[in-house]
Amino acid sequence: MARSRSSHGGGLEGGLWGKLSKTRKLLSDGLTTILGGRRAIDASLLEELEELLYTSDMGVEITEQLIQRLRESMDRKPLEGPEQVKAALKQEVISILEGGQVDARLSSLEGEHPGIPEVCMFVGINGVGKTTTIAKMAHYYRGNGKSVMLVAGDTFRAAAIEQLQVWGDRLGAEVLSQKRGADPAAVVFDALSAAKARDIDMVLIDTAGRLHTKSNLMEELKKIQRIAAQQVPGAPHRVILVLDATTGQNAIAQSQVFAQSLGVTDIILAKLDGTAKGGVVVGISQGLSIPISFIGTGESLEDLEIFNPREFAEAIFD
Numbered sequence: 001m002a003r004s005r006s007s008h009g010g011g012l013e014g015g016l017w018g019k020l021s022k023t024r025k026l027l028s029d030g031l032t033t034i035l036g037g038r039r040a041i042d043a044s045l046l047e048e049l050e051e052l053l054y055t056s057d058m059g060v061e062i063t064e065q066l067i068q069r070l071r072e073s074m075d076r077k078p079l080e081g082p083e084q085v086k087a088a089l090k091q092e093v094i095s096i097l098e099g100g101q102v103d104a105r106l107s108s109l110e111g112e113h114p115g116i117p118e119v120c121m122f123v124g125i126n127g128v129g130k131t132t133t134i135a136k137m138a139h140y141y142r143g144n145g146k147s148v149m150l151v152a153g154d155t156f157r158a159a160a161i162e163q164l165q166v167w168g169d170r171l172g173a174e175v176l177s178q179k180r181g182a183d184p185a186a187v188v189f190d191a192l193s194a195a196k197a198r199d200i201d202m203v204l205i206d207t208a209g210r211l212h213t214k215s216n217l218m219e220e221l222k223k224i225q226r227i228a229a230q231q232v233p234g235a236p237h238r239v240i241l242v243l244d245a246t247t248g249q250n251a252i253a254q255s256q257v258f259a260q261s262l263g264v265t266d267i268i269l270a271k272l273d274g275t276a277k278g279g280v281v282v283g284i285s286q287g288l289s290i291p292i293s294f295i296g297t298g299e300s301l302e303d304l305e306i307f308n309p310r311e312f313a314e315a316i317f318d
């Protein structure tokens with residue numbers, strides 16, 4: 001089906017609908033199989049539905065909640081057929097997702113801090129997609145006329161600094177870095193000083209995802225936060241936690257660890273294109289009251305979309 005639901009976040013042809021095909025296949029085709037040819041929508045059907053939702057990594061709590069709501073709505077008025085069940089589920093998912101999207105978050109995307117750089121710090125464990133997401137965000141902001149600086153705060157691995165440099169070269173964005181092993185807080189301190197001097201709009205800070213211990217990592221990240229605030233009032237204005245959707249329920253566990261230690265302001269869920277576990281979005285949205293600002297749907301610069309609950313639910317339950 002050639003359908004395009006383009007969103008404000010850009011995205012290639014086919015939009016979100018095309019990118020979420022794996023999750024949709026699991027959920028939507030699964031629903032059709034369970035519901036198809038059946039007349040009675042009864043308890044055993046609800047059990048099968050429950051299993052299906054669980055498979056998409058929505059998590060136990062959300063799955064039970066959705067089934068419970070479905071049961072309640074059936075008590076009021078029997079659901080007539082597959083389409084009605086799908087529509088009811090879609091509506092419930094939208095209301096859970098919209099509940100998790102705390103107000104006004106997008107305004108900061110447009111630069112709420114006139115006269116000073118908007119400082120965004122990216123955190124998350126190794127391999128989730130932090131550096132790639134930074135490049136995509138830089139591309140997005142530059143497309144909106146902002147000047148962008150990238151900061152190589154992951155000094156733990158030499159390859160991490162080089163990777164950011166490669167993206168910077170491709171984007172034509174300045175990359176501030178020091179050598180491997182340098183104190184990331186010092187890198188950030190110098191970078192923010194340069195950003196102020198050059199009147200940069202957006203500073204995107206990459207950070208390490210692994211150190212010798214987890215508590216070392218959290219301490220290092222907190223130190224970066226303290227140092228950033230010394231250079232720019234209120235910095236970092238956003239602490240963006242990047243999660244890998246393909247890890248499903250693990251992503252939720254990770255988000256709790258980071259959210260407890262750092263003041264995470266928003267979540268970006270990467271790699272939603274590569275997984276049938278897209279239901280994890282619903283679990284994350286419900287579990288923490290941290291909004292999902294963007295989702296990552298591929299490896300290229302354009303594969304970043306502003307998260308829209310309704311579009312998302314329509315793409316997975318179509």
Ligand SMILES: Nc1nc2c(ncn2[C@@H]2O[C@H](COP(=O)(O)OP(=O)(O)O)[C@@H](O)[C@H]2O)c(=O)[nH]1
Binds near residue numbers: 124126132270273299
């Ligand atoms: N399919 C897909 N791959 C992604 C996405 N985001 C990142 N990746 C890939 O995930 C891998 C790790 O990404 P990287 O940015 O280096 O992760 P980091 O260690 O957190 O900085 C790379 O191969 C990226 O191309 C995405 O949205 N979709």
Ligand SMILES: [Mg+2]
Binds near residue numbers: 127130131132160206
């Ligand atoms: Mg990285």
